[in-house]
Amino acid sequence: GAVVSQHPSRVICKSGTSVKIECRSLDFQATTMFWYRQFPKQSLMLMATSNEGSKATYEQGVEKDKFLINHASLTLSTLTVTSAHPEDSSFYICSARDSGGLTDTQYFGPGTRLTVL
Amino acid sequence: AQSVTQLGSHVSVSEGALVLLRCNYSSSVPPYLFWYVQYPNQGLQLLLKYTTGATLVKGINGFEAEFKKSETSFHLTKPSAHMSDAAEYFCAVRKRGGGADGLTFGKGTHLIIQP
Numbered sequence: 411g412a413v414v415s416q417h418p419s420r421v422i423c424k425s426g427t428s429v430k431i432e433c434r435s436l437d438f439q440a441t442t443m444f445w446y447r448q449f450p451k452q453s454l455m456l457m458a459t460s461n462e463g464s465k466a467t468y469e470q471g472v473e474k475d476k477f478l479i480n481h482a483s484l485t486l487s488t489l490t491v492t493s494a495h496p497e498d499s500s501f502y503i504c505s506a507r508d509s510g511g512l513t514d515t516q517y518f519g520p521g522t523r524l525t526v527l
Numbered sequence: 528a529q530s531v532t533q534l535g536s537h538v539s540v541s542e543g544a545l546v547l548l549r550c551n552y553s554s555s556v557p558p559y560l561f562w563y564v565q566y567p568n569q570g571l572q573l574l575l576k577y578t579t580g581a582t583l584v585k586g587i588n589g590f591e592a593e594f595k596k597s598e599t600s601f602h603l604t605k606p607s608a609h610m611s612d613a614a615e616y617f618c619a620v621r622k623r624g625g626g627a628d629g630l631t632f633g634k635g636t637h638l639i640i641q642p
Contacts, residue, residue, distance in 0.1 A: 414570075416570075444629040444630075446629070452634065452635070453617065453632045453633060453634045453635050454571075454617070454630075454632045455632075456629035456630070456631070459628070459629055469629075501568075503570055503571065505571075505629075505630075515573070515576075516621075516629075516630065517573075518563070518570045518571040518572075518573075519570050520569055520570040521568075521569065521570045523568065
């Protein structure tokens with residue numbers, strides 16, 4: 411099956427620093443990737459839709475200047491949390507849309523645990 | 528707008544017993560429906576999905592779900608629970624034809640398996 415990887419799996423940073431999270435589709439091309447955020451013991455909330463070669467589309471309430479998304483290739487999207495603060499600590503999960511084949515399925519990465527001190 | 532309701536934030540069953548996790552959706556048009564499982568500190572794994580065709584969908588690990596349009600439901604079942612089934616389960620929807628849309632998730636149900 412299709413595989414999506416995320417790097418790093420876990421990151422701890424100081425308040426005020428920026429953190430970049432990578433999401434890669436390993437065996438398929440993904441023109442569309444999605445970034446979700448999951449707070450402890452809660453559901454996933456869609457943050458933004460990342461489109462290859464164009465600007466990301468952000469959900470209402472998500473600060474585009476704080477969560478920078480770059481989808482520079484068909485297999486890589488990055489999420490940069492700028493000037494991170496403790497309230498940004500969360501589990502960030504990406505998914506990639508495999509638009510090829512018959513199923514148009516989204517495959518999820520394993521997630522990145524961000525802790526801001 | 529779409530929404531997903533999962534009844535019961537926690538469900539506890541004995542090993543070997545029937546597992547039933549409930550999911551109801553709200554949408555003007557029946558959406559695509561998904562069930563995902565999440566183990567601690569891991570991402571989501573697709574259990575099964577319904578897009579079209581047969582309303583009873585079989586997934587991995589012995590799970591199945593039935594789409595009932597009249598009840599706007601997509602409940603997840605497994606005849607006999609195993610200890611390894613203990614995890615968080617999420618029901619999700621996506622609108623038909625909305626391949627470029629993200630998923631809308633329910634709040635999740637934590638499945639506890641008692642020995």
